[in-house]
Amino acid sequence: MKKFIPFLLVPLALALVAGVLAPKLASEETLRAEARAMIAAATGAEPTLDGPVSFAVLPWPSLSIGGVSLEDPRARLDVPTVRVVLDVLPLLAGRVRADHIELTDPKLVLVDPGDGLAALSGFIAALGTAESRGDLIVTHGSVGIARGDTVDILVPQADLTIGWRGGASVEVAGRAVWRGEAVEIDGRLGGLRALAVGEVGGLTLSLTAPLANASFTGGARLAGGPVVSGELKVEAGQLREALAWLGMDAPTAGGFGPFELRAMALVSAQGAQLNQARLDLDGNSGIGAFNLRIDGARPMLQGSLASETIDLSPYGELNLSSPRQGGWSREAIDLGPTQALDVELRLSAGRVRLGGADLQRMAASATAKGGRLSLTIGEAEAWGGLFRASVQLSPRPAEPGVNVRVDLSADDVALGPALGELFRFQRLEGTGSFRLSAMGGGSSIMDIAEGLGGAFTLTGSQGGLVGIDVGRILARLEKRPLSGGDLRGGRTPFADIVVDARIDGGIVKLDRLDLSSDTLHVALAGESPVASRALDLSGVAQLVRAVPASATRAEVSTAVTGAETMDSAPDAAAPAAAGVVASLAAGAPSTVAPNGAAAQAALKPSPSVAFALPFIVRGDWQRPILLPDPQALIRRSGAGRALLGPSEKLDVSAPAP
Numbered sequence: 001m002k003k004f005i006p007f008l009l010v011p012l013a014l015a016l017v018a019g020v021l022a023p024k025l026a027s028e029e030t031l032r033a034e035a036r037a038m039i040a041a042a043t044g045a046e047p048t049l050d051g052p053v054s055f056a057v058l059p060w061p062s063l064s065i066g067g068v069s070l071e072d073p074r075a076r077l078d079v080p081t082v083r084v085v086l087d088v089l090p091l092l093a094g095r096v097r098a099d100h101i102e103l104t105d106p107k108l109v110l111v112d113p114g115d116g117l118a119a120l121s122g123f124i125a126a127l128g129t130a131e132s133r134g135d136l137i138v139t140h141g142s143v144g145i146a147r148g149d150t151v152d153i154l155v156p157q158a159d160l161t162i163g164w165r166g167g168a169s170v171e172v173a174g175r176a177v178w179r180g181e182a183v184e185i186d187g188r189l190g191g192l193r194a195l196a197v198g199e200v201g202g203l204t205l206s207l208t209a210p211l212a213n214a215s216f217t218g219g220a221r222l223a224g225g226p227v228v229s230g231e232l233k234v235e236a237g238q239l240r241e242a243l244a245w246l247g248m249d250a251p252t253a254g255g256f257g258p259f260e261l262r263a264m265a266l267v268s269a270q271g272a273q274l275n276q277a278r279l280d281l282d283g284n285s286g287i288g289a290f291n292l293r294i295d296g297a298r299p300m301l302q303g304s305l306a307s308e309t310i311d312l313s314p315y316g317e318l319n320l321s322s323p324r325q326g327g328w329s330r331e332a333i334d335l336g337p338t339q340a341l342d343v344e345l346r347l348s349a350g351r352v353r354l355g356g357a358d359l360q361r362m363a364a365s366a367t368a369k370g371g372r373l374s375l376t377i378g379e380a381e382a383w384g385g386l387f388r389a390s391v392q393l394s395p396r397p398a399e400p401g402v403n404v405r406v407d408l409s410a411d412d413v414a415l416g417p418a419l420g421e422l423f424r425f426q427r428l429e430g431t432g433s434f435r436l437s438a439m440g441g442g443s444s445i446m447d448i449a450e451g452l453g454g455a456f457t458l459t460g461s462q463g464g465l466v467g468i469d470v471g472r473i474l475a476r477l478e479k480r481p482l483s484g485g486d487l488r489g490g491r492t493p494f495a496d497i498v499v500d501a502r503i504d505g506g507i508v509k510l511d512r513l514d515l516s517s518d519t520l521h522v523a524l525a526g527e528s529p530v531a532s533r534a535l536d537l538s539g540v541a542q543l544v545r546a547v548p549a550s551a552t553r554a555e556v557s558t559a560v561t562g563a564e565t566m567d568s569a570p571d572a573a574a575p576a577a578a579g580v581v582a583s584l585a586a587g588a589p590s591t592v593a594p595n596g597a598a599a600q601a602a603l604k605p606s607p608s609v610a611f612a613l614p615f616i617v618r619g620d621w622q623r624p625i626l627l628p629d630p631q632a633l634i635r636r637s638g639a640g641r642a643l644l645g646p647s648e649k650l651d652v653s654a655p656a657p
Contacts, residue, residue: 031055035063038084038098041133045070051080061086079106100135108143109151136162138174154178160185167193179245184208189220198223203230211245212236216265225269232265232274239281255314257282263290270295274303284310286349298370304346311353328446328531333402335371335395343368356421357382371395384431385413401443406454408436415460425621430463430497438503449530450506458499465492468626471520474543477628478611493517506530510537519544524617535624537617545610 031053039047051066063084070077083102143155160174169190176183184207191201203220207213218230236242239259240250250256263277271293279286290303345366352359362380367373372394380387390407410418411433419434420426438454441447469490492515500512506529513524521544526537619625 028053031063035065035082035084038063039068039070039082039101041098045072073111075108075110077106077108079103081105098134100137102137102139103141104139106138106141108141110143110145133165134163136160138162165192167196178209179247181209181211181245195220195222203228209245211238212242218265227266227268229266230264232261232263234261235259252315254316255282257314271299279305282311282314286310286347298342300342300344302344305348307347307349309351309353310347310349313353313355316355328444328449330444330446332443333393333445335373335393335402341368342370352380356417359387383410383413383418385433386411387413387418396441399441401441401447403439403441404448405439406436408434410434415458415463416466427466428460428463428497429466429491430460430494432458432460432463432497434458434499440506446531452503452506452530454503456499456501456503456508458497460497461495463494463497465494465515467624468492470522470541471517471543473628474520474541474611474613477613478543492520492522494520503530513539526617528621533621535617535619535621539615539617541613541615542609543611543613545608 032049035053036047036049048069048071049065049067050069053066054064056062056064063086065082065084066080068079068082081104083104085099085102087099138158138160141155141158141160142153143158144151144153155176155178158174158176160172160176162170162172164170169188169192171188173186174184176185187203187205189195189201189203191199195201198221200219200221202218204217206215213233213235215233216228216230218228220226220228236259238257240256242259243250243256258281260280261274261277263274266273266275271291273292274290277288277290279288284307286305286307288303288305290301293300293302343366347362347364347366349362350360352362359377359380359382363378364380365374365376365378367376373392375389375391377387377389388407388409390405392405393402396403408422412431413433414430415432415434416426416429419428435457436454437456438452440449440452442451467489470492472490494515495517496515498512498514499510502509502511508528508530510525510527513522515522515524521542522539524537524539526535526539528535528537614629616627616629617624618627
């Protein structure tokens with residue numbers, strides 16, 4: 001066997017000699033012509049070769065070309081170094097054919113295409129009718145767009161493998177850097193010949209980046225404008241970070257974490273439609289449809305989403321007060337995000353968690369158009385009743401800031417949780433209804449509060465006022481008017497409460513607050529600035545006792561007779577009627593009562609004011625301070641009454657500082 005080894009080494013030696021001598025024997029003009037022909041066959045464009053051309057056999061037959069450029073009206077490609085690797089088998093038969101072309105540091109500059117989709121459509125159609133075939137390996141490439149004399153770099157670095165078969169398909173795989181992040185690309189467009197004649201081709205595309213992933217599988221067509229349709233999937237570990245990477249801001253300060261979207265998508269030059277869309281965001285899931293139109297004067301997004309359960313707590317709370325110790329925010333209100341896009345979104349959910357509020361069967365909508373923002377809860381079951389809300393914001397026409405209108409209504413709700421979660425007021429219990437309508441304008445919530453206008457009404461029953469026991473205080477002061485002591489703590493139960501208030505120029509004008517029960521009646525009125533939340537209220541608290549009826553049936557009969565006499569002589573009876581009223585007010589039994597069924601009412605207990613105490617309320621909404629009128633207490637004490645003189649007038653006055 002050893003004697004045949006020298007004969008086997010002869011072909012290898014000849015190949016080595018040929019590898020050394022062949023580049024020297026071939027003329028540069030011949031190599032240049034071959035290189036130009038191979039690049040033209042692969043790309044379909046006539047190249048310009050400005051640099052030297054050389055041929056090498058080892059380690060693989062190839063042509064090295066310096067200074068290659070290709071140019072057409074839509075783009076220009078400049079490559080400092082091109083290596084054309086030859087196919088060995090055709091070369092042995094005497095034919096030269098490129099296996100693949102390696103581009104090092106290529107720079108592709110696109111002329112501002114105007115209608116970029118139309119330019120892309122024309123390029124794909126040209127590939128569909130061409131017979132060119134090629135495989136490009138791009139190393140450290142870049143892509144830019146020429147706008148006048150400047151070039152904006154879109155992709156600073158790309159390492160891709162691009163292969164196309166004229167009339168068949170185009171495939172792209174590799175990595176590109178976009179907005180500072182590396183994006184893995186894997187895509188294929190098939191059926192190029194069908195696309196060129198207006199039929200449908202196949203499209204698959206996968207984009208993988210550290211902040212987001214997207215994939216698409218479906219079809220494409222060029223007739224009437226490029227359109228793709230198929231299954232779309234988008235994922236992001238943190239949607240907030242992905243939006244920032246795309247140059248967008250999340251609409252709220254919280255939330256926008258894990259995100260996934262699956263939908264059947266239809267994308268065209270006019271916009272995009274998502275049908276059968278399943279959206280998962282921050283643990284919430286919903287099904288709906290969305291339509292984005294970009295062919296109008298302003299982009300428009302319309303959509304609807306339905307879900308069984310949604311937790312909106314990550315995006316903020318349902319309250320009108322700043323969480324910082326109850327103060328109003330001075331941060332400027334910015335409607336800038338609403339300027340770029342018109343939005344019409346509808347949401348329906350079986351249950352919605354918003355801050356501490358638990359809303360059920362909620363239907364809501366959000367509309368942003370021309371810088372105007374409207375958020376509406378059409379109806380929701382909340383706090384044991386029904387709740388509706390509407391918030392509208394619009395730019396001020398001649399001043400900085402916004403105009404705001406808020407309308408809230410709640411029917412038959414638990415007042416404690418409702419008022420606590422909406423206004424951070426947690427001192428009222430019971431069941432009731434309330435209405436708020438407020439409007440104002442300014443650069444911040446504080447500015448709006450200083451000029452607010454509107455109205456507030458509330459009715460409630462079978463509840464209590466938390467933080468003070470008015471009945472206990474009155475009972476103690478009735479016996480020991482000057483006993484003093486802490487007035488805070490406890491609970492004041494009531495049977496009914498009514499509140500009527502107006503808001504004018506940033507001042508809440510409390511026209512009426514009546515709280516009553518079988519043993520107590522409180523009436524309160526006054527003013528409170530919305531901005532400072534200071535309280536300037538005065539009222540009267542009355543300790544009421546039921547007066548048992550002592551009238552007998554004979555007395556009722558006598559009262560009826562007396563009433564008949566009064567009917568016949570009204571002038572003479574008037575003093576008697578006044579005496580009845582006075583006796584009832586003083587707690588004495590009456591011997592005169594109206595006739596008929598109303599006579600039975602004379603047998604029922606009648607209320608009597610046992611003790612009345614004027615008072616004032618100072619402090620603020622979070623820490624109200626109740627101060628009894630000192631003059632009334634001194635008068636009540638007996639021993640100190642002589643110090644105040646003969647006046648019987650019990651004015652409400654603040655204590656001396």
